[in-house]
Amino acid sequence: MATRRLTVQTDLAPQATLDGTREGVLAGGQAGAREETRPRGVYEPVVDQCREFLARDSGVHHLAHYTGGIWDFALHVLADPAVRALPGRAEGPDLRSGYRQAGRMLIFQVERVGDYLADLRSGTLVRTVVESGDCVAVYVSLRPQVALVGITLDPARVWEADRGMAELIAGIRERVRLPDEDLGGFRRNAVPAAHAMSADLLTVYGDAGVDPVIRRAARITAAEVGPLDLHYLAYYDDFSLKFSVDCLTHPDLADYFTDISPEARRAKYGEVGDRAGVLAGDFGHAVRLVSRSRPRRLVLDVQQGAVFVRWLDTGRHLVGVTLDQSMVAAAERRLDMLRPRFEELFPLPAGGVVPPGALTL
Template identity: 30%
Template structure:
């Protein structure tokens, strides 16, 4: 596999181990086509297996796919910073991993520390299949999560378990009490399907949105087993936040789709906003219609995503 590497003029030897780690990640994971490193939104270096020829010396700047990817990565790191601020209200920690999964590829942005991000890309992934569990997308997702964790290790920092990959598939502790009825904040739309998907073990909140309105929203946030997650914020305060946030996610998805589609291709069908304590999931059902899920347990991020993928498949039998 022929790799192409590009670095910014400001790069010094302090980036050597980081560059080696990124090169090793893309060699190890054939699903990854592109990796770039950003500091405070500034492109540091990139390594790719795109197969595009280098730009001729007299080429006009900004016209190549690599230039488009650099700009998209810069845009994404700024979007992530803005989203991080918005999500702080839920008191679930920093935004550590963002997944933008389209019909033709996937873009990832994982945080090493708040000002340092790695951006990865999967292009032309084969087959429709489930959105969560897609072989190429999941392989790249895991690779970037491992890379971010490894780069944190260079700074003597522990793992944030991005994607919940380190705990995915581990045995779950059973809740102390029997199953309870979920709390219903909005009771129309796909209420029954949402109520069946939500549970106290992993997928703690599910909402169905269409036409800018939250038709259904159910949750298990008040389950006693989740008590330790509410030392800084009340259940009602989180419910209010998510009720507003799930409504706004449609507009955010539209803006992200506009930025990602020209480079990655296809409509945005899945997005994951992975924070230190859990994740928010967006799954597109149709024009202006989507389902949103929330987990507040980082160890269950993978399981909750799997349940959301199954819910989205159930509500769109013909596929996304």
């Protein structure tokens, strides 16, 4: 049975049009659009690849291209009946403009966080995923100063859209003879594998008097952290570290520490955990024109591994790390397998009451 193809519309910024005089809409777009409006030659191959990607029903519903943080063109399937049928979805010029603005704001936050993560010496930030309750925004770097931001409005298709974006970027980079950076570690398609308890684990508790439930959670975590994929995991409650477990000194990871010590990286990961409330506010603000829900998942995918943040509820979150780029997806899946265990050990207060003084977006 043939796969249904979606109706794709393309908006062009003035600098991306053939005549460079005004914002254009390609054929099939808004009523009254000039049929002859075309992207400039430098953009045309990328526009064609992005159009085909969306038409195949990739799970991405809006895709925008930026140079130096400035919008060049956007493609979307927001007017397609299947997309309009999603709960609470609509399409119009104002909404499309909001999506493009959200992309610009996301790029601004990515640049700030990328500078902050430079101390890890794990390479530049090449992929960022912000997931809220009703949408996901995926930032991916094509090359320095050039990026694509994809938005999916269907929470059930998050992984499909994320993986599709990685494959799209690999195809575009191949066209200009740039190597595939294996964004998200999807190329290997690894899954979390069972492993023996690592003998090189370090568990750090945030409080002197440790609650027995915290110790139990740390033991559960220790069984999952190891040199295969998930190399660090920390749990925070009321914005304070309760414990962290890592295997950063394991001999199999020695090659990742030629110019930085395990202690320095561990300290930086702790800073990320301490700043999780700020990150939630910053990235929630960036995508507020697309979603009013607070972020619940953040992926900071650098060239060598990734940092993951999972918000369990306001003030409580997990921070996970892998140093192996080919195992980013596997490490994130392992983290997601652990999340229900934490929700079981640390249930929400009755009625889901948010702790006093907690961050709200």
